[in-house]
Amino acid sequence: MVRHSFIKWIGILVLLFSAINAASSAVNLGGEIHYDINVRIDPDTRTIEGRNVITVKKPRTINIVLNRQFEVTQALIDGQPLDGHYQRTEWSHLWQISNDLRPEQQIEIHWRGELSPLDASLSHEQTLGRPVAVSEGDGTFLPNGSNWYPRIVGGLARYNVALALPPGQRGLVAGRLLEEQESEQGYQAQFEFPFPAEGITLMAAPYQIETDTYTSITGESIQLRTYFHPQLKGLSQEYLAAVKRYLKLYEPLIGGYPFTEFSIVSSPTPTGFGMPTLTYLGINVLQLPFIRNTSLGHEVLHNWWGNGVYPDYQSGNWSEGLTTFMADYAYKELESSDAALEMRLDWLRDFAALEPGQDAPLADFTSRTHGASKIVGYNKSAMLFLMLRDELGEEIFNRAIQALWKMQQFRVTSWDHLQRSFEMESGRDLRLFFEQWLNRTGAPELHVAKIRQEQTPGGYRLHLVVEQSEPIYQLRVPMTAYTVAGEETYILNLQRRQQVFTLDIKNKVQRVVLDPEARLFRQLAPGEAPPILREVMVNPTTQTVLLSDNGEVRQIAETLAGRLQRRAPKIIPANQNLPATPMLVIGLQHEINAWLEARNLSSRPEIVSNQGTAQAWTLTRPDGASLAVVSAQNAASLEALIRPLPHYGRQSYMVFEGRQAIKKGLWPVQLREVRVE
Numbered sequence: 001m002v003r004h005s006f007i008k009w010i011g012i013l014v015l016l017f018s019a020i021n022a023a024s025s026a027v028n029l030g031g032e033i034h035y036d037i038n039v040r041i042d043p044d045t046r047t048i049e050g051r052n053v054i055t056v057k058k059p060r061t062i063n064i065v066l067n068r069q070f071e072v073t074q075a076l077i078d079g080q081p082l083d084g085h086y087q088r089t090e091w092s093h094l095w096q097i098s099n100d101l102r103p104e105q106q107i108e109i110h111w112r113g114e115l116s117p118l119d120a121s122l123s124h125e126q127t128l129g130r131p132v133a134v135s136e137g138d139g140t141f142l143p144n145g146s147n148w149y150p151r152i153v154g155g156l157a158r159y160n161v162a163l164a165l166p167p168g169q170r171g172l173v174a175g176r177l178l179e180e181q182e183s184e185q186g187y188q189a190q191f192e193f194p195f196p197a198e199g200i201t202l203m204a205a206p207y208q209i210e211t212d213t214y215t216s217i218t219g220e221s222i223q224l225r226t227y228f229h230p231q232l233k234g235l236s237q238e239y240l241a242a243v244k245r246y247l248k249l250y251e252p253l254i255g256g257y258p259f260t261e262f263s264i265v266s267s268p269t270p271t272g273f274g275m276p277t278l279t280y281l282g283i284n285v286l287q288l289p290f291i292r293n294t295s296l297g298h299e300v301l302h303n304w305w306g307n308g309v310y311p312d313y314q315s316g317n318w319s320e321g322l323t324t325f326m327a328d329y330a331y332k333e334l335e336s337s338d339a340a341l342e343m344r345l346d347w348l349r350d351f352a353a354l355e356p357g358q359d360a361p362l363a364d365f366t367s368r369t370h371g372a373s374k375i376v377g378y379n380k381s382a383m384l385f386l387m388l389r390d391e392l393g394e395e396i397f398n399r400a401i402q403a404l405w406k407m408q409q410f411r412v413t414s415w416d417h418l419q420r421s422f423e424m425e426s427g428r429d430l431r432l433f434f435e436q437w438l439n440r441t442g443a444p445e446l447h448v449a450k451i452r453q454e455q456t457p458g459g460y461r462l463h464l465v466v467e468q469s470e471p472i473y474q475l476r477v478p479m480t481a482y483t484v485a486g487e488e489t490y491i492l493n494l495q496r497r498q499q500v501f502t503l504d505i506k507n508k509v510q511r512v513v514l515d516p517e518a519r520l521f522r523q524l525a526p527g528e529a530p531p532i533l534r535e536v537m538v539n540p541t542t543q544t545v546l547l548s549d550n551g552e553v554r555q556i557a558e559t560l561a562g563r564l565q566r567r568a569p570k571i572i573p574a575n576q577n578l579p580a581t582p583m584l585v586i587g588l589q590h591e592i593n594a595w596l597e598a599r600n601l602s603s604r605p606e607i608v609s610n611q612g613t614a615q616a617w618t619l620t621r622p623d624g625a626s627l628a629v630v631s632a633q634n635a636a637s638l639e640a641l642i643r644p645l646p647h648y649g650r651q652s653y654m655v656f657e658g659r660q661a662i663k664k665g666l667w668p669v670q671l672r673e674v675r676v677e
Helices: 006-010 124-128 236-254 295-301 319-335 337-352 371-392 394-408 415-426 431-438 534-538 551-565 589-598 635-639
Strands: 033-042 047-057 062-067 071-077 086-088 092-097 104-114 134-136 139-142 157-165 170-173 176-183 186-197 202-205 208-215 221-228 261-267 272-275 278-282 446-456 459-468 475-483 486-494 498-505 509-514 543-546 583-588 614-620 626-632 653-657 660-665 673-675
Touching (some): 062 104, 092 104, 157 170, 157 202, 208 236, 371 475, 446 509, 459 509, 534 626
Antiparallel strands (some): 062 092, 139 202, 446 459, 459 498, 475 509, 509 673, 614 653
């Protein structure tokens, strides 16, 4: 669902692993589904034993899956063996139960088996792409997508879970804690989730639990908890206080918090997930002081958008964009107008880093799978909501958000539902607005083709011709006119490829700038988008040069290149002619200096020179292609970059002391000004 370094890859993370496979609603499967699960886990032996009683009212054809790694010890339907409905596939046990005229069916499945070992070295992205049920003493994580329990494919289900663990272990699933007890025999807890949910994810570890309460605007008492590993002792109260702040912020904007509790749960792996009633964050992430003021609020908000109102993945996941807009971006607006502008420019720089064909329509976004999908599904989507608020005004926008919440709680919700909510509150037809931003790739390019002014009895009359690229967008284009007396802002309603605007202005105009505050999702003009590291990270044509002949250094450099690009790097010889594609060059300091000099490229920038143990910077080559340079003192300094550097894709330059970034920044943005004679 951590921004500005770690929040980038935690981000606002709403999705359970089953999200992509979720069907449009439980109604399609014939009615209400309920799971009654008893499960016992021993992390030391990595064993699991469980029973799930599945009740389906007014059933139609359903498919039940369980991971093939487990053994099925009993399977019954209404007390009779399920054998005739069973098949075993390459990946799972599968039961297909056909349409039945009875008002209710009850399926009971018992299973047991061995869980996979915990791999704490996996990155967040690797965990996202690896929905595996794992367990060891330091932590148990059973994601819904691993099919660790028998579940109906595509069905939204209410559930009860009774969990048993050995002494010293505590665990939970999303939902309300009904009761818990601890004895010499171990830990037991019961949970319920009374709303239709996409699935069940289970977590356990040697947690220490601390609690607090919050009174909702509806008068309900909300239980707040931290489930923290022992090394996080002392941080609980700060996190609980931060959750209270976010609940106080969001309830008046949207409506009452929809659940009876919220928990912050630590993970032994460097990951971050948002689920109904909780967030699951890596131990190292929770120790970062800025997390409470950034990504935590994002995860709390997901309990409204994503976990309280479900996205319809078949028509596009809107929840990540709305959460990014109302959390990450809103915090920047509260901080300052400059901070908010910087985030908007970050979004546009990210999009400018994509090559043609790398993006996809926003309506196709379901979940974050790589850097390009995040740029569309989070950034572009958040900017859609920004432009919509600018279009309708803040009061109408907020009323539509509240109406959406009232109408769609615990319902699968599409972009069409959002559009209708904004149309009802504004009284406007918004079909074209949503169509152009949801169903198209790319973004419009804008420029002033012609401009002149003439003096009038009342001041000056400005004539300008504004052009946009095709396909044609309907755009509300802010324009600032810089006059001899100051700045004046106008809105140009651009509806054609080329359009003439005439403005009466009191004072003589010296220059104009289109969209100076970056409030439109658009292609930045040349010079507006300084090179950033992400350009070589997300571009699939990027080629990599590894300068060192030393085996150890070269292996470290190749690992770093793979982490940066999230794929096996395309390595070319160091003495090869420069290709007409983005390039990543990695080497030791003396190797980097010699390579740049031999190719008549700009030397090491003064702002990073002779500082830290390693530096990274970007530049635009004379042929217009991007180049990213990574330079380190020695093998250890280069290896120290493997984990942190991939989180700084939005930067133009960085200086590291070991693993710590001690300097970072962007090359200056050059607004496209048009002078008026």
